[in-house]
Amino acid sequence: QVQLVESGGGLVKPGGSLRLSCAASGFTFSDKFMTWIRQAPGKGLEWISYISGSGTTKYYADSVKGRFTVSMDSAKTSLHLQMNSLTVDDTAVYFCVRGERGLDDAFDIWGHGTLVTVSS
C-alpha cells in the first residue's frame, strides 16, 4: 500500500528547532519528487520545500529559506525536514507529499500531517 507517514511534530519555543520525518511505504522516491506542504490553522496550503528523487536538487519557499533543510535517506524511503530558528508563523500542520511526474507534477499521495506548534 502506497502511503506516507509523518512524525516529529510537537510544541517548540520560538527560536527552537524540530526535525520532521516522513516514512514512505509501497514506493521509493527514485522516480518521484517529494515536497513538504504546510497549513497554518484555518488557512490555506503553502508549499515550502522540494527535493528531487535523486536527492540532488532542492528548493525552498522564501518563507523558510535558510532556516529549513530537506533531506532523504540513502534508501530513498525516508524524508526529513530540519527546521531551525522557528517562529510563531511556522505553526502549522506539515504534510509530506509525493509529486508525480506522470500526472503533470501533481501531488498524488499525501501523508496525514504532523502538527508543529511554536509558542512560548
Place this chain on the structure above:
Amino acid sequence: DIQMTQSPSSLSASVGDRVTITCRASQTISTYLNWYQQKPGKAPKLLIYGASSLQSGVPSRFSGSGSGTDFTLTISGLQAEDFATYYCQQSYSNPPFTFGPGTKVEVK
C-alpha cells in the same frame, strides 16, 4: 512567481446542485493546473490533474476544464460527501508550487 486566485471564496449549495469553481493564474500555465479536495482535519486529495484529467478513483461527477490562465472545476450533481474546501494549484512553474486560496463548499 505565479499567483493563483479562486472564486468564489465560499458558496452554499444543495445536494444535487451543479457547482462551478473558477481558478485564475497570473500568467499562462498551459494546462498545468491541478485541483484538490480537503475535508476538515484531513489531508488534501488530488481530484484533477493537467486541468482536465480525472485522478484514478475520483467520481466522474468531478470535471475540470481550461487552459492558459482560466480554469474551472465543476461538480455535476453535488453529493453529501462533496462538502469540503477545494484548492487549485499550478505545476507549470515550479518551484514555487502555488496554490489558490481555496473555495469552501457549504450546505445551503
